[in-house]
Amino acid sequence: MDLKYFSRVLKGATFKKASEVVNDVHKRTKKARVFIVLDILWCFARYGAGYKDYSIFEFYNMKHAERATYMTRMKNSKLITMLNDEKYSYIFDKKNVFDERFKKFLGRGVLDLANADEAAVAEFVKDKDAVFAKPYSGESGKGIEKLNISDFKSSAELYAYLKDPEKNLGLIEEPIVQHEAASKIYPCAINCFRIVTLVWKGVPYIIYACFKMGNGGRYIDNLDNGGVACHFDLDRGEITGRGHTQHLVCYDEHPYTGVKLVGYKLPYMDEIKSLVLAAAMVVPEIKYVGWDVCLTPNGPAIVEGNDFPGYDFPQLPDPDKPRIGLIGKIKKLIPDFKL
Incomplete structure (x- = not known):
């Protein structure tokens, strides 16, 4: 594995954070801490799952058949290394370079x-x-x-x-003018879709979509800043899962506005899909990208792209849904991808 990508994978990993996960899982499950530590180590060795994966995906409540379906930190890094040429990462890492290359998609x-x-x-x-x-x-x-x-x-x-x-x-x-349907959920931030695309054999595919919203009066939608994320179905044009925070708190209604989340519809689905599939082909050397896409009154626009796309959003657990991760979608496109 390339050392630069490996360092990005391990960024922020500390004994203190791992200990916090062990203690949190202990409180949730009442399982012995030594058992939790051993299970975390086993999941790292067997599934490439970090301690954060173990916590947010609730591996402690899963059996092998379920765990094996999940994209994890090391598996995601392996896929990125396979599909993305790091020599071209600067296009996504440097906002001025990205904005110039993708200016026709920005809408601002x-x-x-x-x-x-x-x-x-x-x-x-x-x-x-x-x-x-x-x-x-x-x-x-x-x-x-x-x-x-x-x-x-x-x-x-x-x-x-x-x-x-x-x-x-x-x-x-210049500020983005947000579509009223997106603003109704949370008006203080530009709420965005997070859509991941993968290009295989010259054809772009959408792997998943989620909808991210700000919270607490803050003007940024990231989970790191207190935001909320939901599963989203681009074919149905609606939110299909509960709201999740970084700290594993779940909501049926947006905590700031009280808007019911599941079933909430947003417009421009065909335009959104066309937008990200076209953007996915702009840099052929980067085939696996996470796009932040906002809604304006005139249609969708790209806020940014990330060549180290996350895998956590679509795998966050909802109590009424089966525990099935992203690996099946990836293997369907790339049968020879070795996990």
Whole structure:
């Protein structure tokens, strides 16, 4: 396995976090901690599952036949290494490069600060109430700022703020206007679909879709920032599962707005599928991508793409659904994929 990808897999792994998982599972199941530790180690050796996989997918409640169907951290890394050429990862890692390559899919204006002087910034923000400032790289919404133009006395002050080296900002984007159906669930953030595509033998496929929503008045939809994620069926155009948080709390209604989640419908399904399938073919060297797609009044738009796509969203457990993971979908496309 490539060392850079392996390091990304192990990023954040600590004894403290593992201990927290053991204690949490002990509280949930009343099983002995030593048994839980041994089972976690067994699941890592047998299924490539990390301790986080063990916890969020509830491996402690599964038998072998169910565990074997789940995409896990090491299996996902193996698939990424197989399908994605790391020499082209910079296209997805650097927001300015991504925005340039995928600009026809973005549905919004973007200004790269490296190539912008004060006049260019002033022209970009003209007639805008706010912009979003972002670093060139980062995950889970880290480093993103919403800037209200009225908070700055002049374009010179705004430009100085944007170019402050300590801020590490790389570009500004005009705000996305969210479709009212998406805003009704949670109005404070741009709620996004997370859709993963896989290209095999020159044909793009959709592996799964989920819908992510912000929460608690925050303007970012990531689970790391308190967001909520649900299973979503693109063919039916509706949410099909309960809301899940990073801390394994589940909701039948959105905790901020009270909107019932399961059965909630959203528009533009055909357009969404066409959008991500077309985007999947833009960089042939990167065949396995997670796309964040928002809804505007004029249709879907891509917010960002990730060449290290997650596998957790579609496998989060719902009590009334069978415990079946993603491996079957992957094997159907790639029968020779060795697990």
